[in-house]
Amino acid sequence: MRASINPSYPVHKNNFAKVFLIQPKRIMRWTAPGDSRYCAFAGRRLVTPGQQESSVTTGRGRSRCFHVGHRLELQDPTFPDFCSSRAHARICWEVTARSLRILHWSTATAASLASRYDIAQGSGIPVLQQFYADQSADIRKQFDQSHDGRAAVHARSDLIDQMIIELWNAAALETEDKISVAALAGYGRQQMFPCSDVDLMFLSRTPLSQHSQKQVIPKMCQALWDLHLRVSPTVRTLDECGKLHRDNTEFNVALLDCRHICGDAELFGELQSGVIPGSVRREALELQHRLIDLTADRHAKYGRTIFHLEPNIKECPGGMRDYHVATWLTLISEIEKTGNWPSGSHRVSPTLTETAHAAFDFLCAVRCFLHYQQGRDLNTLTYELQSEAAAAGIGLKQHVETHPAEWMRQYFRHARSIQRLEALFDEIRPARSGLYRFFESRKARLSNADFSVVDGRVFLRQLSSVEDPGILFALFEFIARHGLKLSGETERCVEAALAKAPQLSEVLLWRQFRQILVLPHAGAALRAMHRLGLLIYLFPEFQAIDSRVIRDYFHRYTVDEHSFVAIENVHSLRISAGDSERRFREILEGVEHPELLFLAILFHDVGKGMPGDNHLDGSLAALESVSQRLQLERREYEVVRFLVANHLRMSETILRRDIFDPAVVQELCNAIATTENLKLLTLLTYADIKAVNPEALTPWKAEMLWQVYVSSFNYLTRSVDDQRVRAQAATEPHVAEITALAHDLNSDSLSKFLEGFPKRYLLTHSPSEIASHYHAYERLKSGEAQIEIVGRNGYFELVLLTLDRPALFTTVVGMLSSWGMDILKAEAFANQTGVVLDTFRFSDRFCTLEMNPGEIPRLKRQIRDAISGEINVSDLMEKKFQPLAKSPKVTIKPRVHIDDRSSSHSTLLELTAHDRPGLLYDIGSVLSELRCNIEVAIIDTQGHTAVDVFYLTRGGTKLETTLQDQLQTALLAL
Numbered sequence: 010m011r012a013s014i015n016p017s018y019p020v021h022k023n024n025f026a027k028v029f030l031i032q033p034k035r036i037m038r039w040t041a042p043g044d045s046r047y048c049a050f051a052g053r054r055l056v057t058p059g060q061q062e063s064s065v066t067t068g069r070g071r072s073r074c075f076h077v078g079h080r081l082e083l084q085d086p087t088f089p090d091f092c093s094s095r096a097h098a099r100i101c102w103e104v105t106a107r108s109l110r111i112l113h114w115s116t117a118t119a120a121s122l123a124s125r126y127d128i129a130q131g132s133g134i135p136v137l138q139q140f141y142a143d144q145s146a147d148i149r150k151q152f153d154q155s156h157d158g159r160a161a162v163h164a165r166s167d168l169i170d171q172m173i174i175e176l177w178n179a180a181a182l183e184t185e186d187k188i189s190v191a192a193l194a195g196y197g198r199q200q201m202f203p204c205s206d207v208d209l210m211f212l213s214r215t216p217l218s219q220h221s222q223k224q225v226i227p228k229m230c231q232a233l234w235d236l237h238l239r240v241s242p243t244v245r246t247l248d249e250c251g252k253l254h255r256d257n258t259e260f261n262v263a264l265l266d267c268r269h270i271c272g273d274a275e276l277f278g279e280l281q282s283g284v285i286p287g288s289v290r291r292e293a294l295e296l297q298h299r300l301i302d303l304t305a306d307r308h309a310k311y312g313r314t315i316f317h318l319e320p321n322i323k324e325c326p327g328g329m330r331d332y333h334v335a336t337w338l339t340l341i342s343e344i345e346k347t348g349n350w351p352s353g354s355h356r357v358s359p360t361l362t363e364t365a366h367a368a369f370d371f372l373c374a375v376r377c378f379l380h381y382q383q384g385r386d387l388n389t390l391t392y393e394l395q396s397e398a399a400a401a402g403i404g405l406k407q408h409v410e411t412h413p414a415e416w417m418r419q420y421f422r423h424a425r426s427i428q429r430l431e432a433l434f435d436e437i438r439p440a441r442s443g444l445y446r447f448f449e450s451r452k453a454r455l456s457n458a459d460f461s462v463v464d465g466r467v468f469l470r471q472l473s474s475v476e477d478p479g480i481l482f483a484l485f486e487f488i489a490r491h492g493l494k495l496s497g498e499t500e501r502c503v504e505a506a507l508a509k510a511p512q513l514s515e516v517l518l519w520r521q522f523r524q525i526l527v528l529p530h531a532g533a534a535l536r537a538m539h540r541l542g543l544l545i546y547l548f549p550e551f552q553a554i555d556s557r558v559i560r561d562y563f564h565r566y567t568v569d570e571h572s573f574v575a576i577e578n579v580h581s582l583r584i585s586a587g588d589s590e591r592r593f594r595e596i597l598e599g600v601e602h603p604e605l606l607f608l609a610i611l612f613h614d615v616g617k618g619m620p621g622d623n624h625l626d627g628s629l630a631a632l633e634s635v636s637q638r639l640q641l642e643r644r645e646y647e648v649v650r651f652l653v654a655n656h657l658r659m660s661e662t663i664l665r666r667d668i669f670d671p672a673v674v675q676e677l678c679n680a681i682a683t684t685e686n687l688k689l690l691t692l693l694t695y696a697d698i699k700a701v702n703p704e705a706l707t708p709w710k711a712e713m714l715w716q717v718y719v720s721s722f723n724y725l726t727r728s729v730d731d732q733r734v735r736a737q738a739a740t741e742p743h744v745a746e747i748t749a750l751a752h753d754l755n756s757d758s759l760s761k762f763l764e765g766f767p768k769r770y771l772l773t774h775s776p777s778e779i780a781s782h783y784h785a786y787e788r789l790k791s792g793e794a795q796i797e798i799v800g801r802n803g804y805f806e807l808v809l810l811t812l813d814r815p816a817l818f819t820t821v822v823g824m825l826s827s828w829g830m831d832i833l834k835a836e837a838f839a840n841q842t843g844v845v846l847d848t849f850r851f852s853d854r855f856c857t858l859e860m861n862p863g864e865i866p867r868l869k870r871q872i873r874d875a876i877s878g879e880i881n882v883s884d885l886m887e888k889k890f891q892p893l894a895k896s897p898k899v900t901i902k903p904r905v906h907i908d909d910r911s912s913s914h915s916t917l918l919e920l921t922a923h924d925r926p927g928l929l930y931d932i933g934s935v936l937s938e939l940r941c942n943i944e945v946a947i948i949d950t951q952g953h954t955a956v957d958v959f960y961l962t963r964g965g966t967k968l969e970t971t972l973q974d975q976l977q978t979a980l981l982a983l
Contacts, residue, residue: 010694021401028244039265056634062746137172141236144168149203149381154410156401158373166199172236173229174271180229181272184221184917188213189277190270191560196940197266200373203380204387207233208263209242212276219243223293239386246277251284258299261288263462265337286344293345304334315424316566319395320374325390327424329376332369335430365430368423376419378403390420412562421556421567425540432466432497432591439474455491459483466496475499475506478513482521485543487536494891503541512548519639522547525605531910532577535611539569548638550631551611553618565702568617575700577608579603579692594694596688596718599949599956601834601850602802606689609652610696628653644775652688652693659694665711671753674720679879684725684771684947691718726919726947728910732768747776747783754783762786766843767945773836785810791845794876796869798858801850804833805858809847811876813839818943819933821847823882824875826930835929837946847946886930901954905977909967915944915960916968920980924955928983936977939963939972 039159080189145168152161154561170192176516177190195201211217211226222244233240243260264285269277289296308326311317315327323329343351379388386668389640390398399416402408404423456461459480461470467487472478472874481503487497492908495503525534538544545552554568582594602604614637616627636646658680666673694714699706746753763771763785785795785808794811809821818837825832830851837847853859858868889937903922911917924929929948934942936959945960961968968976 014079014248016387025767031173070410070817071927073911099757112401113687116145116171128939129565137175137232138236141168141172142421152377152381156374156378156403156405158377159370160373161202161377162202162373165201165203166196169196169201171271172233173209176229178269178531180225184218184225184529186213186221187273187276188217188221189272189280190271191276191277191280192266192268193263194266196474197263199268202373202376202386204239204383204385205380206239206241206386209240209957210267211242211244212247213244214247214275214276216246216903218511245282249285250280251288253288253296255299258296261292261296262300262337265289265340266459269378283352285476286348286350289341289344290348293341297341300334300337300341304331305951314566315421315428316570317390318565320420320424321389322375322420322855327421327426327428329369329372329427331427331430332372334343335365335427336553364426368426370499371419371423416556417558417560418430418556418567425556425943429500429540432495446975454527455493457487458827460487462491462493463496466494468496469498469502472498472502474507475502476509476511478511479521481506481511481543482515482525485534485538486521486525486528489528489531492530492533492534494605495537500537503543503742507546514947518547519641522639523604526576526604526611529580531580531582531607532573535576536570539573546614550615550635554615555618555629555851557616557618563701563705566700568614571700572611572614575693575696576607578696578699579610584693589708592715593692595954600688600692601685602645602648605648606652608639609649609656609689610693612649612651613656613693613697619864625654625657642775643777647775648686648689652689655690656693657678658699658718659690659714663710663719667715668717668720673726674717678721678724679969680719681725683769684722684949685773687718687721687725696822727917728909734763734766734771736769747779754780758787759783760843761842766838766846769836769945769971770838770846772913782808782810786844794873796872798865798869800858804850804852805830807847807849807851808850809845809872811845813843813845814876815940816933816937817845817876818847819930819937820875820882821872822884822933823847823848823930824868824880825851826927827882827885829857831926831928832948834948835946837943839944885928885936903983905980907973907977909973912967914967915972918959918961918976920957920959922955922983924950924953928955929957931983932980935983936961939976939979941968941972941976 024667145165148168150165151164152158186951189212191197191210191212193210194441195205196208201207226242226244230240230242241975250264267281267285307324307330311321311325313326315325317325321328340351375398376388376389378401379394380386382394395417396413399413400410402410405411405419459470459474461468462953467484469475475484487493525531528534535544538891545555550567559568564571579597582590582597585591585594594897597603612632613628614624615631616624619627621627632650636649641649658677660671661679662668668674681690691714695706698710744756744760747759748756785797789795789810796807797808799806807825811817822832831854832849832851834850835848837845838843858864871880875882901923904920908917908919918930941961941963943959943960947958949956963972
């Protein structure tokens with residue numbers, strides 16, 4: 010109980026004050042004696058100042074002890090822990106200078122100013138209203154000073170308890186029914202926020218009389234409404250409380266927080282000790298599942314994310330309701346196992362107590378603040394209230410003003426802590442769950458030697474296994490592959506392993522990490538790694554954007570979550586069915602190294618958490634250290650660096666430039682340089698814009714991005730033939746870089762080798778690769794074609810260096826096709842001396858080379874024989890190649906475009922068609938039959954679509970119009 014001293018009395022510090030609640034069986038009226046050694050005797054113990062407590066026993070053989078509380082200021086006296094539900098008399102004591110006297114306060118208690126008869130008749134209600142208003146103002150004053158939300162809601166709960174007790178004591182005079190008045194839901198938890206509902210239950214053994222239902226209870230509720238309390242009463246019998254209300258599960262959940270206030274204590278004891286535990290034990294599994302389903306529906310309403318510009322701190326994922334759900338599930342589990350109401354307050358998992366309780370304390374303070382500021386039960390943290398809360402330091406330990414973005418960063422961290430309580434869903438299974446899980450792990454299709462899968466969550470078969478770095482990475486790769494969640498037990502094991510600071514450098518970090526990035530559920534795996542601290546353990550640079558808030562109405566997510574969502578946006582293209590997504594999916598399917606794209610997305614915004622006006626500088630600096638830790642190859646680093654440095658270029662072009670101006674396209678392409686860079690940057694731009702908020706990538710923006718991609722792709726592919734290398738010894742930067750890498754190279758001879766190659770060759774190959782090609786060029790003087798076949802990550806690469814000859818490209822394509830190889834990409838370049846450099850990337854559909862590495866030399870030998878004419882490729886294709894027996898599921902209409910204007914000395918051929926085995930060979934055969942010479946070839950496969958570009962000449966000049974018509978007719982007939 011809370012009481013305040015009459016202002017007319019002086020306040021003395023270091024005094025003792027206590028409110029004693031005494032419950033005799035009969036009504037007693039108190040008269041204060043003048044003796045300083047006044048004794049409070051009502052069938053209880055005797056307490057006098059300066060003496061130890063002595064026991065006086067009642068005739069019923071019961072005795073209780075008064076506990077005198079010490080307070081620094083008399084405004085905040087306390088009351089004994091044995092406070093009863095009926096308080097018929099109250100005395101307040103003040104001990105000063107070793108004397109004891111009674112204070113007569115004008116607002117000490119309602120009973121001191123109005124009798125129960127007065128309250129029953131209504132004349133005492135204004136006294137209650139004044140008392141409630143004064144006490145409420147005092148609670149708010151205390152909150153404004155301390156910002157302690159927990160203390161405020163407890164104090165309000167105690168105050169409302171007092172009001173209800175007073176009102177019920179008066180109302181009970183008018184009924185003979187045995188009724189227990191109980192608090193439910195938030196009020197039952199003693200979490201009465203300033204504007205929360207007062208959930209009351211009037212419990213009886215049998216149905217109440219009409220008088221009680223229509224006169225007594227409504228009159229009492231009306232008095233509470235007159236106090237401006239929003240009362241939600243319900244009248245129930247014990248039998249009704251013992252049933253599962255499938256159409257009103259919320260009532261069964263509310264009973265889990267029931268608390269006795271006043272009335273028939275024996276009846277309430279029967280409810281709490283017998284009826285509720287019995288009902289919960291019978292219906293535990295269904296009650297848990299219904300509670301989880303209600304939670305899932307609520308999460309779906311808020312987009313299943315904690316990230317909202319103006320979050321509802323009660324209902325959003327990571328809000329107060331999720332904390333309560335965790336406590337309810339734990340309580341149900343405890344009752345199911347023991348059959349009894351657990352001792353103590355509701356508990357969450359002990360391993361999460363510190364972070365979960367700290368997060369809930371923060372939210373309690375914020376919700377109190379919201380209610381006080383708005384005067385209503387509104388729990389949305391609006392943009393303006395965020396600023397006010399940050400200025401007041403609400404929820405912060407230091408209670409100091411902070412920037413709103415930093416304050417919201419703390420909010421999201423707390424929300425993430427509460428969101429982790431979802432892992433408790435694994436720990437609330439029925440008692441049979443141990444055996445159940447054992448059999449489920451045997452049956453689970455995804456379980457393996459290291460992990461078992463039960464109900465969509467991953468468990469470790471050996472808890473200490475994640476101390477092995479290989480198993481640790483395999484765990485998150487497992488998550489990324491299958492889209493599962495970690496169990497609470499597994500999360501604790503990972504955290505314990507990280508606490509031992511494992512030496513992860515022993516693992517080939519990039520090889521493990523890249524595998525996670527390219528899997529379909531990489532976003533979920535990265536979130537789990539971040540939540541458990543592994544991502545920051547690997548990459549401390551990521552700490553800068555942990556829960557970092559971009560405070561505007563446009564950015565919905567924190568910077569770290571924005572990066573995860575962007576990665577998910579790219580992966581979702583593989584399963585999207587819309588026309589717009591399909592176009593970008595085709596780009597993704599043509600990307601050679603998607604892991605570099607995902608790595609760039611992950612770190613493209615880390616500079617936003619670093620000092621400086623331009624976040625690109627910070628992101629590039631962080632990328633430098635990350636690449637060293639990952640031991641990226643030079644070429645890989647250059648690609649990722651390009652993407653991070655230019656990740657805003659295409660979006661700025663869309664929004665600020667005329668994308669239909671050829672000069673704008675040319676300027677963009679000069680910065681992008683290659684079609685590979687264009688594809689990666691387009692996908693990054695798509696994912697980046699879409700990850701700002703769900704509505705950011707409008708259909709207009711998506712269309713403009715596609716138009717920029719198409720225009721830039723056309724420019725880059727049509728200008729290849731005109732952009733030739735004109736190397737002048739060491740004056741060419743590329744020549745200097747290559748010679749610096751390989752000291753045995755002669756710069757003059759290297760310049761001669763490069764002279765006449767398209768500049769695209771220099772942009773798409775690393776200096777080390779060019780040096781290797783040059784060495785093959787030196788060996789070519791022996792007259793034998795130089796062929797190299799190397800296995801890459803998921804494909805093979807063939808590099809051919811030889812003198813040009815008719816049908817060379819078609820011959821190599823035919824040989825690869827006859828071996829069952831699926832050609833993914835190809836490039837054909839020639840320098841001014843007639844040396845041809847062809848590069849083919851192909852997949853081994855039947856694993857011929859992968860399973861039999863000894864076949865690689867035989868394939869190389871057959872390619873040489875085919876080039877020299879010893880093997881007739883046409884006969885080989887007719888014998889070994891069989892056309893498709895089934896028509897393709899997706900029909901792609903073939904398109905042929907021939908252009909004489911894009912190149913100054915070649916005719917450009919662009920062909921788009923449905924990809925199939927042998928298509929490229931058929932195209933090459935048509936070109937050979939028409940005696941067309943391939944100056945440059947750029948072959949690409951985007952999903953099921955073949956996109957091939959050829960620069961053609963015949964007799965050293967462009968193709969004549971009649972020949973162009975013949976070529977188009979022949980290609981469309983394929």
